[in-house]
Amino acid sequence: MAMLDDQLTITAIIPLYNGARFIEDSLNSVLAQTRPPQEILVVDDGSTDDGAAVVERFIEKHPQVQLLRKANGGQSAARNFAVKHSTGRLIALLDQDDMWYPHHLERLVEPFFKQRPIPLGWVYCNLDEVDITGQMVTRDALRALSYVKHPKRDLLGCLQTDMFVLPSASLISREAFEAVGGFDESLSGFEDDDLFLRIFRAGYDNVYIDEALTKWRIFTGSASFSARMARSRMIYVRKLLEMFPDQPDREFYYSRDAIAPRFLPWLVREYMMALRRGDTATALSAAEDLRFVAHYHRPRVRATVEMLTPILRRPALARTLLPVSDTVRPLLRRIFR
Structure with missing residues (x-):
């Protein structure tokens, strides 16, 4: 009207x-x-x-x-x-x-x-x-x-x-x-x-x-780059996953094909940035969030993240391996696909 x-x-x-x-x-x-x-x-x-x-x-x-x-x-x-x-x-x-x-x-x-x-x-x-x-x-x-x-x-x-x-x-x-x-x-x-x-x-x-x-x-000082934004992102992710679960009987895969692929790259970036800053607490939190979101992704990505989780949970080791390893870097790139 x-x-x-x-x-x-x-x-x-x-x-x-x-x-x-x-x-x-x-x-x-x-x-x-x-x-x-x-x-x-x-x-x-x-x-x-x-x-x-x-x-x-x-x-x-x-x-x-x-x-x-x-x-x-x-x-x-x-x-x-x-x-x-x-x-x-x-x-x-x-x-x-x-x-x-x-x-x-x-x-x-x-x-x-x-x-x-x-x-x-x-x-x-x-x-x-x-x-x-x-x-x-x-x-x-x-x-x-x-x-x-x-x-x-x-x-x-x-x-x-x-x-x-x-x-x-x-x-x-x-x-x-x-x-x-x-x-x-x-x-x-x-x-x-x-x-x-x-x-x-x-x-x-x-x-x-x-x-x-x-x-x-x-x-960089604006709300878009704050720690508060990162925490809110995960609240929103969980809200979306609850609102739009996959419905295989109707071939609706909102969580698998839209929500998880949208937010997983954010979490990978957040983890890598925390490693560079030496921020162990944020890195560990991002690792758990990454694993949680990956659970809703396609099997190949889930398996990749599960394989990396023991490393991600040890930031000191991850700081050594992830930037240089010829094995790990291709696996990380697969997450972004």
Whole structure:
């Protein structure tokens, strides 16, 4: 069902946690919108830097911005908290270190005006990747990921790869958001994939605009590279394996052919990076996670991982063997196939 212009109220939501360095850039990009949001909510999620003070000073000049405060609970909880305190029919999420181009909301709102037989759950767009200083790295970054399908049309495509529906590059129907219960607050990584997958599964449609309307700031200190992200990844993996078990009688092999092959390479990389850092605890955790996920993979990969497990459980030995062994390296490469 299409909405009238005066029904398309938009709430911009920015979760803030120790983001003093970036939050003003993000807020300025919201205020520069050619279609301004009706509400702008910043949620201070228990920051320990002066990010909230930066926002308070910003509000002195721009009183349309509201600052909400809560105890630290992670980005998912902060976003849910803001949605509960908002009134907009459409939810525009923006991470504290990302920015919108001026026509971001104007372009993303357009599909909501059209009459549709299937209710629209979200609209999303391409983005430009920038570095920590805001300088350009990759224009139209999603075009380089030819293996990722847009818009989302089938479950297998949503499970085989990361969905690359970035919160900062999306505009979400409040109806759809609330229908699926919002973000899973147990997740501090992959919470976006989880949300949009559940909206897709609930029967809502989605529209992709292949135009960069967002600046996505990615750097080694960002959430995408945190230990919290690694822990959340395994929570999400277990959730997916429980939601989509293999069904041999129907020849559906979501776990074997999509979920396990998607996440196993992440775990191999995590293990190898921990070895290089000399981080024994992380290496041992990754080894057990690797073995767990491999159990759902094809027999050849399961056997390979089982053969390597005695080495993986001894990081000091693995640090010696894995980088140099002509026997082990081909076995590792087989895991990525």
